[in-house]
Ligand code: FA5
């Protein structure tokens with residue numbers, strides 16, 4: 566998301582119209598199902614695979630730099646737009662600021678979309694090396710690799726004045742290729758050029774995994790303006806990196822669906838007990854999927870965003886929805902017709918038709934009552 570440099574055309578439209586426009590106010594609020602996740606702290610839960618991965622990353626950093634980094638893993642997820650965006654030079658019209666992509670609590674606070682949101686306050690508090698882990702929130706599509714809550718490890722390190730930018734860049738790359746090696750073993754990896762508003766230069770590390778290049782993390786030298794906002798003096802340089810834990814864990818442990826990290830089922834959790842990084846997940850069963858389509862007319866396209874449908878599906882169906890995708894679209898007159906296919910599947914049991922129909926009907930009701938569309 567942050568590596569995307571494109572911007573939304575109207576700046577902050579839904580924020581401006583939140584009080585008057587019902588759709589915009591629906592976008593502005595944080596659904597109860599998302600609030601409920603803010604207390605889960607999966608990355609601190611004993612034997613949870615995300616906790617195992619966090620500890621493995623922390624151990625690597627501790628071993629490489631003994632008593633250098635401060636660890637923070639319980640920073641609260643509500644931050645200000647200043648922390649999340651302004652301090653990090655994210656431009657005003659950037660997609661990551663849009664209420665269609667981000668959960669706003671009110672006009673100036675939101676659920677953090679990345680852990681980097683804490684960097685400037687920690688630098689301003691005088692910290693010179695820190696490793697953060699926590700839950701981050703993004704409105705996104707429904708499929709096996711996306712979830713509106715996921716976890717990131719994020720780190721920053723300042724260097725003694727006089728250290729050259731070249732040395733800082735070398736330290737960053739060496740630290741991170743060592744980390745990738747500690748996680749993935751002796752695999753092929755490559756650095757690709759990246760773009761983040763808060764680092765320059767920026768890089769992404771990819772590792773070869775099952776025949777494909779997998780993006781593992783984003784990183785770079787902290788931008789001078791970001792350092793200045795953290796009160797860091799002009800002769801000091803620093804690096805930063807950030808990585809998503811779920812996708813790493815899916816690859817490392819062989820977890821096929823991101824929803825499983827939220828499972829309370831012992832047939833999932835039990836497979837990670839006391840096995841550390843060596844654990845490999847064996848699916849206990851694959852339950853049948855049920856597909857249902859829902860079609861509707863959108864009269865005013867500017868008031869509709871695909872993420873609204875994805876979010877509503879999650880709100881109504883919880884983790885029983887596996888996938889939501891557009892399967893048909895056509896225009897007639899000034900209106901747009903859309904057909905979405907909803908795949909229902911539980912990770913834990915076979916759903917009955919009655920259960921699926923109840924969810925499907927509630928989903929249709931919610932669409933017609935809360936979105937500016939007309940069901941067909
Ligand atoms: C960032 O969030 C930057 N803050 C990273 C960074 C930190 C760069 C410090 C430089 C310096 P990005 O938006 O690409 O970058 O997200 C990082 C990772 O989060 C991705 O590589 C991916 O693994 C993961 N991710 C993104 N969206 C989702 C999602 N919906 N579900 C699960 N994981 C996701």
Ligand code: MG
Pocket residue numbers: 566567568780783
């Ligand atoms: Mg990215």
